[in-house]
Amino acid sequence: MxxxxxxxxxxxxxxxxxxxxxxxxxxxxxxxxxxxxxxxxxxxxxxxxxxxxxxxxxxxxxxxxxxxxxxxxxxxxxxxxxxxxxxxxxxxxxxxxxxxxxxxxxxxxxxxxxxxxxxxxxxxxxxxxxxxxxxxxxxxxxxxxxxxxxxxxxxxxxxxxxxxxxxxxxxxxxxxxxxxxxxxxxxxxxxxxxxxxxxxxxxxxxxxxxPDFAATQREPLILDHNQKNLVITWPTSGYRRIKGPAGSGKSLVLAARAAHRANQGKSVLIVTFNITLWHYLKDLVVRGLKKSSNIELIRFDHFHNFCKRACYEAGFNGRYDSLFEDYLKLKDKRQKDYLFRVAIPRLAEEALESGNVEPFDTIMVDEGQDHEPKWWNIIRKALKEGGEMLLVADATQDVYGTGKAWTEEAMHGMGFSRGRWAQLKTSYRLPPIAKNYARNFAERFLPPLTADLPDDGQTDLTLENCSLRWVQCPEEKGAEVCVSELMLLMRQTGTKGLANADITYLTDDTKVGEKVIAHLSDRNIRAISTFNQSVMERRREKMGFYMGSERIKATTLHSFKGWESRLLVVYVSQFRTDESKALVYAALTRLKRSPDGSWLTVVCATPELAAFGRTWPDYHERGHDVVLFHAVAK
Known part of the structure; x- marks a missing residue:
């Protein structure tokens, strides 16, 4: 029947x-x-x-x-x-x-x-x-x-x-x-x-x-033995640091421990560097809570908003506002960097030392390699006496060039016991064949001392449907080809537990991103994006960027770090610096495995990567005309 x-x-x-x-x-x-x-x-x-x-x-x-x-x-x-x-x-x-x-x-x-x-x-x-x-x-x-x-x-x-x-x-x-x-x-x-x-x-x-993301949100958090051990047990020092390759479950452990502490009635602060990562972590955390109201015990913040809140709580709002106004007005990059990296964090440190800022039982820092080591000691000033702290990092995804500063010498006096980091080695997110190509990319292009690569594993590559497609094109064709590839991905939706709202577009060029969004809008296809050229407007867009939106997702490679999707189109136009190479690696590791299949398309406008692209199972030059929908207009 x-x-x-x-x-x-x-x-x-x-x-x-x-x-x-x-x-x-x-x-x-x-x-x-x-x-x-x-x-x-x-x-x-x-x-x-x-x-x-x-x-x-x-x-x-x-x-x-x-x-x-x-x-x-x-x-x-x-x-x-x-x-x-x-x-x-x-x-x-x-x-x-x-x-x-x-x-x-x-x-x-x-x-x-x-x-x-x-x-x-x-x-x-x-x-x-x-x-x-x-x-x-x-x-x-x-x-x-x-x-x-x-x-x-x-x-x-x-x-x-x-x-x-x-x-x-x-x-x-x-x-x-x-x-x-x-x-x-x-x-x-x-x-x-x-x-x-x-x-x-x-x-x-x-x-x-x-959508796949909505169905996933109903599932409880599933952890392996090693991950469970890192959640349930805790060092007597109160401090733990975890590292591992992309997709190994670092954020999963962080979220599970945050839920565990909130379920105990403890206050939790989760600090990220990127604004957009909040929503992903919050979606993970709620899956581990015993009752939904426990989420009220957890505060999600990015580092510079944490600084702002500390200053405001301590009554330093006038001094903070003055610094931030200077930051917005300045044109000189070095002066702006000084305010961003030194002056504002230093004011927050003073605020935290005033005793007028509410402390937390637990503080967790995700994507630690994106932060500067000295910021850690500022954040820990918000910890209650006897509280616990967690640092999670992956130096392979050092997209801001700050990861290399996290040496053992630099971490001396940060509260950690001497010894090795807790290690997660197996990447559960990536389909096996995608893991192989990401690993190959890292071995060819990333500094060997920073590369933290997933185990090879023994999985049969034929067991899962994973489509890897590479389209090499000239830069002036970038937006046009990206739109064609996004439309092509729509042929995979409607079945296999996939919806158009699962489609994610990532780019390292916000101007190309804006063009792509405009082309989609011309076709009455709506996207939630973070490409506004105004700093303040882009900040607001990032605050509202979440997978639960009913629209196609479109953001930068930086902003999607830590996230995952089964349907990805990635646009790459820069490949000169170590940071840009780490960013491409981070993008390649955003693909989420599924028995029903995963699809990753790279649209590449930089010739330095063409030879690597030719090793992919489905390689094309420039792109091509595609039928935009299942139905062919007569």
């Missing part, structure tokens, strides 16, 4: 980060029990920057997008007002307070969802009937149908009111309770449509299936 396609699977509903409401659950059960089996149900899909409650898809019939509202129309008084320009606005009153509900207006939302689907796919059909393939419905499971329709009719055009029962159905309590699916979704029972095709459905699935 065939089973309906439901994504995420029903058994995962209880673990969703945004649980279904009672009304959404009732609507799902109505659809699941009464729709023909050919209809696929997608719950809260990550749809090109949007999150509708339900999208229904039948490759032979069409698409349905639905917004569900658990509103009780008697709890608040809902009405419609004119905004002064002839536009109706949904408002509500409760306890004497009057406020707008327009942002939650379900008709406005489903109209946006329908338009988004149409703009992505239907124009390629060369027909004006594309809208007819999409039903956009609103469902109120706890309100009388007529009251809902009387309220919502103000937001439907005359044409929509005339045809609401067919393409814009508005349903209420009666339809849901009696499972009148034909009233809720009349088009569901059509035998077929000349507009809808399997190729279109395959494209759309890439925006509808649950």
């Amino acid at each position: 065939s089973r309906r396609i439901v994504s995420p699977p029903v058994e995962a509903f209880s673990k969703l980060r945004q649980p279904l409401t009672a009304g959404e659950r009732a609507v799902f059960e109505m659809f699941d029990r009464n729709l023909p089996i050919e209809w696929e149900i997608y719950v809260q899909p990550h749809m090109n920057g949007l999150r509708p409650d339900f999208v229904l898809l039948n490759p032979k019939v069409g698409i349905g997008v639905f917004e569900v509202k658990d509103w009780d129309l008697d709890v608040m008084r809902y009405s419609v007002e004119d905004d002064g320009g002839g536009i109706p606005v949904l408002v509500a009153q409760r306890d004497g307070k009057h406020f707008s509900m327009q942002r939650e207006n379900p008709v406005i939302k489903v109209r946006l969802y329908k338009r988004s689907i149409y703009e992505l796919y239907c124009p390629r059909l060369e027909t004006n009937n594309g809208f007819a393939a999409i039903t956009a419905g609103v469902i109120f499971p706890y309100a009388a149908t007529q009251r809902v329709r009387d309220l919502m009719k103000h937001f439907l055009s005359h044409e929509e009111v005339e045809e609401y029962a067919k393409y814009h159905p508005v349903s209420g309590m009666a339809e849901v309770r009696s499972a009148k699916v034909r009233a809720v979704f009349p088009e569901a029972f059509r035998p077929g449509s000349r507009i809808m095709t399997e190729a279109l459905a395959q494209d759309l699935r890439g925006w509808l299936v649950e």
